[in-house]
Amino acid sequence: MNPLRDAWQSIVRRDPLSTDKGKSELVFLNVWLHIHPAKVKKENLKVKHTFYLGFVTFFLFLILVTTGVALMVYYRPQSPQAYQDMKDLQFVVYLGTFLRNMHRWSAHGMVICVFLHMCRVFYTGSYKRPRQFNWVIGVALFLLTLGLSFTGYLLPWDQLAYWAITVGTNIGSYAPLVGGRIRELLLGGHAVGESALLRFYVLHVAVLPALMTLLIMVHFWRVRKDGGLSRPVWKLKEEKSARLVAIGAPGTMAPLAAVPASRDKTYGLMEVVTGKPTFETVGMEEEEDTVFSYPYAFFREGIALLVTVATVMAVSLFWKAPLEELANPAKTPNPAKAPWYFLGLQELVSHSALLGGVIVPGLAVLALLAIPYVDLNPSRRPADRKWAIRAFTLFVVVNVVLIVLGTFFRGPGWAFVPPWVHIVGAG
Amino acid sequence: MARFLTPSVFYEPPQDFKIGDPGDFSYGPPAFLSDEKIFVFRDRERGFAVASAVCTHLGCTVAYFQSDERFHCPCHGSVFNADGSVEHGPAPRPLEWFEVTLARDGQLRVDKDHPVPASYRLMV
Numbered sequence: 128m129n130p131l132r133d134a135w136q137s138i139v140r141r142d143p144l145s146t147d148k149g150k151s152e153l154v155f156l157n158v159w160l161h162i163h164p165a166k167v168k169k170e171n172l173k174v175k176h177t178f179y180l181g182f183v184t185f186f187l188f189l190i191l192v193t194t195g196v197a198l199m200v201y202y203r204p205q206s207p208q209a210y211q212d213m214k215d216l217q218f219v220v221y222l223g224t225f226l227r228n229m230h231r232w233s234a235h236g237m238v239i240c241v242f243l244h245m246c247r248v249f250y251t252g253s254y255k256r257p258r259q260f261n262w263v264i265g266v267a268l269f270l271l272t273l274g275l276s277f278t279g280y281l282l283p284w285d286q287l288a289y290w291a292i293t294v295g296t297n298i299g300s301y302a303p304l305v306g307g308r309i310r311e312l313l314l315g316g317h318a319v320g321e322s323a324l325l326r327f328y329v330l331h332v333a334v335l336p337a338l339m340t341l342l343i344m345v346h347f348w349r350v351r352k353d354g355g356l357s358r359p360v361w362k363l364k365e366e367k368s369a370r371l372v373a374i375g376a377p378g379t380m381a382p383l384a385a386v387p388a389s390r391d392k393t394y395g396l397m398e399v400v401t402g403k404p405t406f407e408t409v410g411m412e413e414e415e416d417t418v419f420s421y422p423y424a425f426f427r428e429g430i431a432l433l434v435t436v437a438t439v440m441a442v443s444l445f446w447k448a449p450l451e452e453l454a455n456p457a458k459t460p461n462p463a464k465a466p467w468y469f470l471g472l473q474e475l476v477s478h479s480a481l482l483g484g485v486i487v488p489g490l491a492v493l494a495l496l497a498i499p500y501v502d503l504n505p506s507r508r509p510a511d512r513k514w515a516i517r518a519f520t521l522f523v524v525v526n527v528v529l530i531v532l533g534t535f536f537r538g539p540g541w542a543f544v545p546p547w548v549h550i551v552g553a554g
Numbered sequence: 555m556a557r558f559l560t561p562s563v564f565y566e567p568p569q570d571f572k573i574g575d576p577g578d579f580s581y582g583p584p585a586f587l588s589d590e591k592i593f594v595f596r597d598r599e600r601g602f603a604v605a606s607a608v609c610t611h612l613g614c615t616v617a618y619f620q621s622d623e624r625f626h627c628p629c630h631g632s633v634f635n636a637d638g639s640v641e642h643g644p645a646p647r648p649l650e651w652f653e654v655t656l657a658r659d660g661q662l663r664v665d666k667d668h669p670v671p672a673s674y675r676l677m678v
Contacts, residue, residue, distance in 0.1 A: 290614065290629070293612070293613045293614065294612045294613065294614065294629060297611075297612040297613040298612060308556075311560065312556065312559050312560065315559070315561055316561065316564050316565075316566055317564065317566060318566060320566065322561065322565075456588075456589075456591070456615075457588025457589065457591070457615065458588070458615065459614040459615045459627075459628045459629060460628065461617075461628030462628060462629075463614060463628055463629045473630070476611075476612065476630060476644065477629075477630035477631060477644055478644055479644055480611055480612055480644060480646065481646075483644075484612075539628065540626055540627070540628055540631045541628075541629065541630045541631035542631060
């Protein structure tokens with residue numbers, strides 16, 4: 128016997144990858160890979176179905192955790208040391224600027240990708256039965272992403288940070304009944320100061336990432352349990368999506384219920400064994416459409432990871448993460464603008480803090496959460512869901528318009544200033 | 555848990571503080587005290603008044619423009635009249651005015667916990 132081979136075998140515990148059994152065992156017997164199915168549908172690997180946005184979002188999160196932990200080594204959540212540490216990262220620490228850039232641009236990228244991922248899931252109707260609750264978890268992950276962004280850009284303790292905490296926690300204080308209490312708990316006092324910085328730091332490096340990790344695990348787990356990725360829309364054939372089938376374990380006395388069969392759902396042997404609903408049994412033609420996850424899915428995921436990391440690195444080489452002056456409670460910068468993804472919200476609160484800062488965003492989140500429970504139309508074909516698509520497109524367009532308005536059309540004092548007008552002596 | 559998260563002691567500047575002798579303040583445009591975030595008005599006929607520089611909308615610091623005798627908030631464009639009332643913008647309430655008294659040592663003393671009407675004045 129070859130001792131090296133024995134040692135290797137003790138680690139991987141599987142047959143050679145040249146065999147189908149080995150390819151399956153690679154997935155089954157590996158704690159990191161077993162969230163994948165051993166085989167996947169060919170059509171689900173197509174870039175034009177998902178654009179790999181979920182993967183890219185997750186990879187950006189991994190970059191954020193890695194660079195974030197690295198940055199923690201040089202960061203003290205105190206005033207004014209926090210700002211000095213930013214300067215140290217910029218001018219003294221080897222690769223400090225680069226890592227900070229990577230962290231910042233990945234965060235921006237994650238906000239974009241998580242939103243685009245949500246759009247993809249909506250437009251392909253992938254939140255429909257049986258995936259309703261995973262959409263809800265997805266919305267929670269979107270909000271957590273925004274929360275991490277918000278708590279993150281406070282930490283440099285520059286002007287942006289200071290005034291963002293001031294404005295952000297004041298928006299919170301407009302919430303009915305609990306508002307003032309929320310602000311006090313977030314700030315750990317009555318004014319923005321060191322205790323507020325420390326609290327936001329704890330949220331940013333411990334509480335929110337932990338919640339995020341847990342929910343990502345549940346999100347992925349449910350993707351598997353709900354039958355893997357939804358089928359591409361172009362594969363949906365007429366009527367099939369509305370066909371009713373009896374569900375229940377074969378051989379039992381009566382079927383449990385009749386539900387609209389979903390072609391999206393793959394079979395689960397366990398579901399049959401436990402007598403739980405099986406939405407559908409798989410046909411032979413479908414079996415032929417599948418390939419082993421190794422190497423087909425893993426190769427594509429690897430490419431997505433490489434492209435993500437390479438893009439973030441390239442962006443971080445050429446664009447520096449912004450850093451304003453040291454926080455100065457006496458002077459609000461003019462105009463005082465949040466990062467772009469919050470400028471839609473800032474535009475709303477510039478009209479009314481209660482309506483624009485609490486009620487409208489609150490209702491928008493509730494509407495997002497309710498989508499899978501309100502839209503009961505079983506069909507996923509775009510032709511069958513014109514109104515749902517119009518409504519969601521309106522939501523996306525309003526968001527984009529508000530952000531563009533806040534970013535390019537607002538000048539000092541939040542006055543309407545088109546980008547082609549140059550203001551002399553503004554400030 | 556909520557009790558744990560609420561500090562029992564606040565290490566914050568006092569709400570009640572002295573800002574100097576009356577003679578330190580000139581007539582004309584108000585003096586802006588940046589640490590305290592207040593404007594000190596001194597009027598020849600009517601005396602001293604102290605206004606908050608914190609916008610009632612979302613807490614940004616307003617600036618007083620002598621040119622139009624109004625307070626302007628840089629964050630969301632609220633504008634307040636010289637008496638603190640809202641001229642326009644999203645601010646829901648007028649700027650606050652604080653009680654200003656003469657301390658025993660002759661200094662002016664401001665109490666942020668004691669809001670007063672905009673008409674309040676201290677004659678020295």
